[in-house]
Amino acid sequence: MCGFIGILRPSGHVFADICDGLVSIQHRGQDAAGIATFEPPRFHLKRGSGLVRDVFIPDDARRLTGSLGIGHVRYPTIGGTGEENAQPFVLNHPFGIALAHNGNLTNYHELARSLGREDCRLMDSTCDAEVIINVLADELVRRRAEWFSVDLLFAAIQGSMGRLKGAYSVVGAVAGQGLFAFRDPLGIKPILMAERPENGGIAFCVASESVVLDVLDFHRTENIQPGEAVFISRAGEVTRRTLSAGQHHPCLFEYVYFARPDSFLDHVSVYKTRLRLGQKLAESWRKTGIQADVIIPIPESATTAAMSMARELGIKYREGFVKNRYIGRTFIMANDQMRRSSVRAKLNPIQLEFEGKDVLLVDDSIVRGNTSRQIVALARASGARKVFFAAYSPPLRYPCVYGIDMSTKLEFIAKDRTEQEVAREIGADFVLYQTLEDLEESTREGNAQLTTFCNACFTGRYPTNDVTPEVLEAIEGDRLSAHEPVPPKS
Numbered sequence: 001m002c003g004f005i006g007i008l009r010p011s012g013h014v015f016a017d018i019c020d021g022l023v024s025i026q027h028r029g030q031d032a033a034g035i036a037t038f039e040p041p042r043f044h045l046k047r048g049s050g051l052v053r054d055v056f057i058p059d060d061a062r063r064l065t066g067s068l069g070i071g072h073v074r075y076p077t078i079g080g081t082g083e084e085n086a087q088p089f090v091l092n093h094p095f096g097i098a099l100a101h102n103g104n105l106t107n108y109h110e111l112a113r114s115l116g117r118e119d120c121r122l123m124d125s126t127c128d129a130e131v132i133i134n135v136l137a138d139e140l141v142r143r144r145a146e147w148f149s150v151d152l153l154f155a156a157i158q159g160s161m162g163r164l165k166g167a168y169s170v171v172g173a174v175a176g177q178g179l180f181a182f183r184d185p186l187g188i189k190p191i192l193m194a195e196r197p198e199n200g201g202i203a204f205c206v207a208s209e210s211v212v213l214d215v216l217d218f219h220r221t222e223n224i225q226p227g228e229a230v231f232i233s234r235a236g237e238v239t240r241r242t243l244s245a246g247q248h249h250p251c252l253f254e255y256v257y258f259a260r261p262d263s264f265l266d267h268v269s270v271y272k273t274r275l276r277l278g279q280k281l282a283e284s285w286r287k288t289g290i291q292a293d294v295i296i297p298i299p300e301s302a303t304t305a306a307m308s309m310a311r312e313l314g315i316k317y318r319e320g321f322v323k324n325r326y327i328g329r330t331f332i333m334a335n336d337q338m339r340r341s342s343v344r345a346k347l348n349p350i351q352l353e354f355e356g357k358d359v360l361l362v363d364d365s366i367v368r369g370n371t372s373r374q375i376v377a378l379a380r381a382s383g384a385r386k387v388f389f390a391a392y393s394p395p396l397r398y399p400c401v402y403g404i405d406m407s408t409k410l411e412f413i414a415k416d417r418t419e420q421e422v423a424r425e426i427g428a429d430f431v432l433y434q435t436l437e438d439l440e441e442s443t444r445e446g447n448a449q450l451t452t453f454c455n456a457c458f459t460g461r462y463p464t465n466d467v468t469p470e471v472l473e474a475i476e477g478d479r480l481s482a483h484e485p486v487p488p489k490s
Contacts, residue, residue, distance in 0.1 A: 278308025
């Protein structure tokens with residue numbers, strides 16, 4: 001899962017806005033960041049490993065000039081860490097294209113081989129965004145057009161959609177022409193666009209979360225629909241066209257964990273969804289008959305649902321863990337060793353909130369169990385009499401092949417285990433999961449038009465219908481090899 005932004009202004013430079021926008025979605029990726037801007041006659045590109053604040057320096061504002069640009073924050077799924085896998089990617093032919101995306105191609109290896117074998121295109125990275133930009137370039141070249149046109153671009157995007165499999169939301173720029181974006185036919189990954197009056201014209205922004213648009217004061221926000229492509233010309237003319245329609249399957253885990261609570265995705269408030277999830281979880285907790293003295297969230301994604309649950313149950317709500325805000329999100333760290341070592345540095349308990357109490361901890365999910373196990377141990381070491389654990393998502397049991405760091409079947413603590421067995425594994429007295437029905441209902445309440453979802457990580461049902469055991473094995477192999485510990489130098 002990654003974050004991106006694209007901006008086109010009638011005049012002036014976009015670098016500062018793109019930087020601010022990327023900071024607002026830094027939670028979507030902490031491995032690398034990049035920005036590409038266009039000022040005639042060339043693209044200016046800066047990519048690097050680390051956070052936005054580490055990659056870009058004041059001197060970059062003087063070099064990355066132009067009123068058209070795109071930016072990206074990355075955490076790795078396909079492809080390992082390293083600057084060569086950072087986005088955006090830029091090609092000089094045809095026309096000059098810059099591109100970034102969020103998602104994951106399930107046929108990455110197949111496409112990379114065919115691009116090399118049939119089209120003589122060399123991949124310089126192991127990132128699937130490079131495959132996407134080369135497929136798009138190949139589709140443009142095949143049409144043998146001498147001049148750029150919107151119809152040409154849309155025909156090439158439609159051809160690309162016929163070759164790309166998996167989940168992808170894409171933003172890009174064509175040198176001297178404008179900003180474009182498109183979304184996979186099932187709309188698994190979010191993508192939005194908005195505008196603002198500026199300098200006697202209109203500025204446009206495309207982003208992977210609505211919080212970017214809020215922070216940068218863009219308005220009239222619209223979702224780019226499944227299978228839709230958008231082109232915004234330098235003159236501010238907007239062209240939208242549905243190229244490959246399918247039934248919408250937005251990712252449920254966006255609402256559980258990835259998105260900021262102040263974001264709207266497909267017209268659904270993430271904050272209100274988590275409030276509803278807390279209410280649903282409270283209903284399930286009542287049925288257990290277990291009494292807790294206090295509800296304590298695991299900061300920060302679980303805070304909203306935990307407050308809602310506590311209010312519904314009439315149980316005291318306390319923030320018993322203090323989070324070090326300078327430690328990144330442990331879920332999206334590059335490997336398991338980094339996750340384990342960072343949990344204790346990230347959270348520190350307030351002992352008075354645990355001593356002699358039956359404590360109900362609330363978190364967004366339980367994935368591998370390492371973080372949950374350490375948190376339960378912290379609660380017991382702080383004097384908790386009993387420690388219960390509730391997750392406001394269902395049990396995660398199946399690999400995500402669409403861009404979330406859950407690509408290996410060996411990682412899931414809930415795989416082939418009951419709730420009681422999971423409780424024993426993490427050291428809790430009791431574990432409660434949200435039901436899938438309650439998760440889907442809580443999300444759908446924000447937008448009744450969302451009739452289906454991508455719930456593959458909970459059910460093993462992959463909506464793209466191309467995920468075979470062989471595909472799962474290949475993606476799992478990629479994930480394991482990309483994050484093997486690097487041996488120390490002798």
